[in-house]
Amino acid sequence: MQFDYRQFHIDASPLDEGGRYYARAKIYRRASVDGDKFEVKYSGDLGDYPSDADAIEAAERWSIQWCDANRA
Template sequence: MGFDYKQFHIEASSLAEGGHFYARAKIYRRESASGDAVEVKYSGDLGDYHFDTDAIEAAQRWAIQWCDANSV
């Protein structure tokens, strides 16, 4: 699930494996000169969850916290 937050674009997702869903997020920042989105942070696995929706919500929360701590 992708959404914009502050000067970032967040892609929150889950990876289904072994009956669990692993939360993940990628965070992009737009380069002002080119307008291209540049990846600035990849979370890796953020924990496993029983439901896809729970994993995505966890990835969103992690990404928002990261953005808050790293915004200009």
């Protein structure tokens, strides 16, 4: 799932591995008005979950907390 939050663009797409879903996120900062993006942070695995919805929710929660703590 991709969404924008503050000056960031977040990709909270889980990894499906053998029936378990691993929460992970990539956070991009918008570099300019024309929408260019560059990667700021990659979460790594944030835990495994029984469903993709649970993994997405965990990745979104982590991403928003990271963005709030690292906003310019």
